[in-house]
Amino acid sequence: MPTKSSLNEDDLINILNGMVDGVITINDKGKILSFNKSAEAIFGYTSEEILGQNVSRLMPEPDKSRHNGYLSRYTTTGNAHIIGIGRNVVAQRKNGEHFPMRLSVVEYPSKIDNERWFIGSCQDITLQKEQEEQLRRTMKMDALGKLVGGVAHDYNNMLGVILGYSEIIADKYKDDSSLQKYISQIRHAGERGRDLTSSLLSFSRARPITKEPVSINDVLNDNHEMLSKSLTAHINLQMNMGDELWPVYIDRGCLEDAILNMSINAMHAMPEGGKLTFSTSNNQINTLDAQILNIKMGDYIKLSICDTGIGMTKEVVSHIFDPFYTTKDEKGTGLGLSQVYGFIDRSEGTIKVYSEPGEGTCFSIYIPRYIESANNISVEEQEQPSAQNKYHASGKILIVDDEISITEVFKMVLIPHGFDVMTASSAKEALSILEKEDIDLVISDVIMPEMDGYELAHIIQHNYPATRVQLCSGFPSAQGKTVTDETLFKNILHKPFSSIELLQSVRKLLQK
DSSP states (O other): OOOOOOOHHHHHHHHHHHHEEEEEEEEETEEEEEEEEEHHHSOOOOHHHHSSSBBBGGGTTTTTHHHHHHHHHHHHHHHOOOOOOOOOEEEETTTSSSSEEEEEEEEEESSSTTOOOOEEEEOOOOOHHHHHHHHHHHHHHHHHHHHHHHHHHHHHHHHHHHHHHHHHHHTTTTTTTHHHHHHHHHHHHHHHHHHHHHHHHHTTOOOOOOEOOOOOOOOHHHHHHHHOOOHHHEEEEEEEOTTTTOOOEOOOOHHHHHHHHHHHHHHHTTTEEEEEEEEEEEEEHHHHHHHHTTSSSEEEEEEEEEOOOOOOOHHTTTTTHHHHHHSSSSOOOOOOOHHHHHHHHTTTTTTEEEEEEEEEEEEEEEEEBOOOOOOOOOOOOOOOOOOOOOOOOOOOEEEEEEEEEHHHHHHHGGGHHEEEEEEESHHHHHHHHHSSSSEEEEEEEESSSOOOOOHHHHHHHOOOOSEEEEESSSTTTTTOOOOOOHHHHHOOOSSSSSSSHHHHHHHHHHOO
């Protein structure tokens, strides 16, 4: 029998579309000639939208303006700064989001006249950069902790002298009211220095840590009254505690410090009042979730602390755990959240932040479940929780989120379980897809530009009543002004949620 000795064009297209890396082909004018499936997922464009466009469309400034000039110089002089060399660059998705990317470019001989072709291989390294940043922060905190530990002890001695003599002087000149004012200021400065030293010693781990089995629900209940008084009456404090919560093995005092610290931060973020919500739940973290959260797989307790305050920009969020970084000017030391980060890291957990300016902030803390062993002390990694065959089903799902990385995670979870998955980076794009496709379920973020998730849900319910809707948000308070179905709000999935939670929700909705 004759054998196939070469690949035809369809084979080559299937190979390109099966590659994990995004692959883009351009000519010497920068015109995009090919755009594989991975490139579509990375950049958010379909091939139909981007083919024939200039590749600079995928770049932010100043690279966008410089790219054609670079190609022209290369074709004229042969002087390569990028061709044949892999490098990290900043790229731009369809929704305008900038992200880090690994780019490798080679020249491919063209068979069309004298036209020159270039093939670019693209890797979205957002997750890698986040992991590198987490490692950098941990190393920075460890190094700084060793330094400040020694300084804090000496500083404590000096403060003891200052506070001691201020008390002696205050007692000796207690009848001199004008001098008492100055002495009071000296004592106040000394006491602030003492509090700062205590924070430094805790930050450097010089203060003894005592771990024990702890119920986070018990800690919240025991501190409820104290938190209510600390937050004042204009903050509405709510506790949504999960049933039969697993214990954790931590320093209870450090947890209480962390809860108080983050509550005070939340109060400062709500100067006109608002709502602060504590939520707890048991979570099973499988391999995929562990990769996303950068922790070991197993059983974890999730503690969420969410406010309805002024929120933070991405720039502020990227620095909030750095030692001595503060947005409170003289009111803050910049050590509070770095201490929280250090405590959670020592507890083998992780902390994630979701915030939008004007929308509030939500901290999600994951701490491993405590398992009592024969030796009475054990925090064990559990066997991987599996999404069993009961989640394997069929149906066409549309994911709507302006964060491309979120839609990619959802696809990774849903596609292996038999679902046909499409994505949209905006509500407008989602509605365009719904006009052409029969969609069984729409999974949409709440907070998006131009049109939010509730507005989108309202249109879907009116125009496509057979299509189910599942809303997601990083903010429990994302009620929205256009809610017409209270069930949407009650059943909202709060980010970050596990793949099991997502699959359970999908299965439940598609069975109705």
